[in-house]
Amino acid sequence: MTGFDVLDEITHEPYVIFTTAYDQYAIQAFEKNAVDYLLKPLDAERFRIAADRALKRKKMEAGDLEDLLGSLQPVRERASYESHIFVQKSEKLFSLP
Numbered sequence: 001m002t003g004f005d006v007l008d009e010i011t012h013e014p015y016v017i018f019t020t021a022y023d024q025y026a027i028q029a030f031e032k033n034a035v036d037y038l039l040k041p042l043d044a045e046r047f048r049i050a051a052d053r054a055l056k057r058k059k060m061e062a063g064d065l066e067d068l069l070g071s072l073q074p075v076r077e078r079a080s081y082e083s084h085i086f087v088q089k090s091e092k093l094f095s096l097p
Helices: 003-009 023-031 044-070
Strands: 017-020 036-039 085-089 092-096
Touching (some): 017 044
């Protein structure tokens, strides 16, 4: 199986950094929500940047979950919803000012 085949078979969205010698698959990789696309031979600094990008995305998405859980406080403690809206993207819910 190719990396694309694996992504088609799994049910969750992993943080994927494609590493390949072929640049012609980059668009397809980003259509699969890739974090980054690295060409071989790999450069250590470029790999570090890609890994940092994946960690930032994970932290951002975890923060959204914490915000959502915080909004589930009892009604008397809850802030007004007039200051933000919820937007759904795939299976994730985002709170926007």
